[in-house]
Amino acid sequence: MEPVAGCLACDLLVGVRPLPGGRLAESSGWVVEHSVGPLGLGTLVVKPVRHVVHVAELSVVESAALGPLLQRVAAAVTKVVQPEQVYVCLWSHADAVPGHLHFVVQPATKADMARFDAFGPALQMAMFREGAVPDETEVEALCERLGAALSLSPHGA
DSSP states (O other): OOOOOTTTHHHHHHTTSSTTTTTTEEETTTEEEOOOOOOOOOOOOEEEOOOOOSSSGGOHHHHHHHHHHHHHHHHHHHHHHHEEEEEEEEEEETTEEEHHHHHHHEEEEEHHHHHHTTHHHHHHHHHHHHHHOOOOOHHHHHHHHHHHHHHHHOOOO
């Protein structure tokens, strides 16, 4: 993988920036990490190891692995966090410029929906506006449980 300078996703992959919780899983060119943004505790990111900007640029191997991996990650989040719903969405813009694509796997809890009086994209936008990033100690503890749930998955890594 050739990291792209200044790309947050690449910087996290190669250790230029700290990654609370570490790498939780890796499968066929994809990695799973806890989000470093304001989308709440238990929000995971599934991203290609290589710097890919468009879904159309994914290799056949990456494409074949994506669906099963997203299902596995959503199942682990469901098991560990027990949210009302798990959102899975593609993010690939930074400052209106396409960037290293990544899928956000976010637990939508009743508590968050009540706190922000929102759900779906409105909940995500409210969380971004607030800008609160989960506590690193809480992220580390939850990632131990999420990593264990991912490693117990029948689909393997």
